[in-house]
Amino acid sequence: MSNGSYMRELIKNKVLYLMTLPGLLLILLFSYLPMGGLIIAFKDYRFDKGVFGSAWSGLQNFEFFFSSQDALRVTFNTLYMNALFIVTGTVMSILCALLVIELKNKIGKKIIQTTLLLPYFISWVVVGYFVFALLNNQIGVVNQLLTRIGVGSIDWYSSPHYWPVILVLVSIWKNTGYSAIIYLAAIIGINEEYYEAARIDGANRFQEVMKITLPLIAPIISILTLIAIGKIFYADFGLFYNVPRNIGVLYSTTDVIDTYVFRALRNTGDIGMSSAVAFYQSTVGFVLVLFSNYIVRKINPENSLF
Structure with missing residues (x-):
């Protein structure tokens, strides 16, 4: 396309391009410009010397994280819980x-x-108090019900093995409505003639869903799943920090990379290590998106992200 064609296209759709400017500015300010800060991951950052004045430390910040005994645990928890969120969230949405x-x-x-949509707008802090009101060992609603049916109360906040299920249920409750709107819009966009033809052929409603609805919204499912895989190394900090209430005995199943880095930064003030972990998360997420998209493109190119 020549420069003249580009200009004609720009003038023709100038209103649409102007509408994209706020989104592009947000991406530029909060996604691209901060990438320059990744240099801190390779420096022994000191507040008095600043980013450029601090001495280079090479890969020491990465070694600090990966040599710790918690690195494998928080990495596994992050991957495991996010995988559960992706699968259950997609199905429920x-x-x-x-x-x-x-x-x-x-x-x-x-x-x-x-x-369905209302829980999405509730703060994780408030959700954490909701969950505490349900699971509190002494006055929690759930324990009162368990006691009445003869099961007995459970000390939820001292039992790590229950929390993967609890966190999945809370995530579904809060986020399903928002994701469902996207799929609902995709379903509404399907041409009604497909369903009319299926009914003429004698298809029931379940067959319509399996043979028409799901195949036609498969590209949307694929794109949203690929985007979620790109963030699989990023845990929802609000969920993992506020709902388990940052209780140490639950760290074996609820401690993820984001909460670990937050505590390390709060306790040691080591910005270099925090930046190194963020760099690690971004790099692995980028690789996973490329790999997942490659697999999808091999299976069905129309469903791939790019």
Whole structure:
């Protein structure tokens, strides 16, 4: 395309390009410009000398993290929990979208959509108190119910093995409504003629979903999954810090890279190590996106991200 063609395209769609400017500026300010700070990962950063005045430390900041006995644990927890979130979150979001689309009452549909979406806007701090009210050993609602049915109360905040399930349930409750809207929009965009043709051929509703709906929204599922895989090394700090209440006895299953780095930065003030871990997270996430997209492109090029 020549320069003249580019200019004509720009003038023709100038309003659309202007609408993208706020998003592009946000990406530039909060995603690209901060990348220059990655140099701190290779320096013995000192506040009095600044970024450029601090001495180079090579890979010492990386060694500090990877040589610690906690590195393997927090890495495994991060990958394991995020993998659970991706699988369960995707399944529940699609299921919710399919159930909402089946509702015929418009008022009821709006009420359910609002109810599903509302938890997404609640702060993790508030959610942490909700969970504490449910699981508190003495006055928690769940323990009161367990006691009444004869099971007995459980000290949830001293039992690490329960928390992967608890965190998955909390994540589903908070995030499913938001993701379901994306899938709901994709389903609404499917041409109704496909379903009419299927009904003429005698297909039931389940067959319509399996043969029409899911295959046609597969590209959206693939793209959202690839994006989630790119963030698999980034845990939701609010979830893992506020819901388990940063209790040390739960670290074996709830401590992830983000919470570990936060505590290390708070206790030691070592910005270099924190930057090294952030660099590690970004690099591995980037590689995982490329690898996952490569696999998807080999299976079905139309569903790949690029």
